[in-house]
Amino acid sequence: MSGRKAQAARNDELIREAARAVFTADPGAPISAVAEHAGVGISALYRRYKSKEDLLQKLADDGMDRYLAEVRTALDDDGDPWRAFAGFMRRCLDIGAGSLTMRLAGSFEVSEEMSRKGQEIHLATKRLLERTREAGALRPEIEVGDISVILEYLHGIRIGDDARMNRLQHRYLALMLDALHLTGEAELPGPPPTWPELRDRYDA
Numbered sequence: 001m002s003g004r005k006a007q008a009a010r011n012d013e014l015i016r017e018a019a020r021a022v023f024t025a026d027p028g029a030p031i032s033a034v035a036e037h038a039g040v041g042i043s044a045l046y047r048r049y050k051s052k053e054d055l056l057q058k059l060a061d062d063g064m065d066r067y068l069a070e071v072r073t074a075l076d077d078d079g080d081p082w083r084a085f086a087g088f089m090r091r092c093l094d095i096g097a098g099s100l101t102m103r104l105a106g107s108f109e110v111s112e113e114m115s116r117k118g119q120e121i122h123l124a125t126k127r128l129l130e131r132t133r134e135a136g137a138l139r140p141e142i143e144v145g146d147i148s149v150i151l152e153y154l155h156g157i158r159i160g161d162d163a164r165m166n167r168l169q170h171r172y173l174a175l176m177l178d179a180l181h182l183t184g185e186a187e188l189p190g191p192p193p194t195w196p197e198l199r200d201r202y203d204a
Helices: 003-025 031-038 041-047 052-076 083-096 112-134 144-155 162-180 195-200
Strands: none
Touching: 003 031, 003 041, 003 052, 031 041, 031 052, 031 144, 052 112, 083 112, 083 144, 083 162, 112 162, 112 195, 144 162, 144 195
């Protein structure tokens, strides 16, 4: 990669990281706030993304790719099913999977490719849960929608600086993992969120 292309790639990554931080904190923030946070000119941002909606769509697509990579990693793990599942949850928390879902739902149009990828994610996560459940390590009524909501909830914990926030998020993930691991308890109240319920939140 040439020096100019390498710099462009670095700028693009800076913009996306800045956008994740800015829009997670304030979904209504102007796109100029992203350029300021990234330390690039507004023209550099608009050369890559034609609008705020375009940038939000790309962020959501990136997040789906990250999540899909993690669930595939967990499925490829032939070790203890519970350890594979718990490790998957911890990694999802660290990469920010679900962090923008509640904050940005409805603020951009969902492409057919994103919808297809969402279904792929749903099916892969379902396979991971089934394997963990078959090993007797997961509450029997836990479904994909539960995992989505749990990750969104954990990313909603925004206390202190980044390091403190991360520790708190993992603190409450540890409590939730303990609860998910209880297999002989009373059935949870009500059904989990369905795929259409989760998908419909993205309709602009």
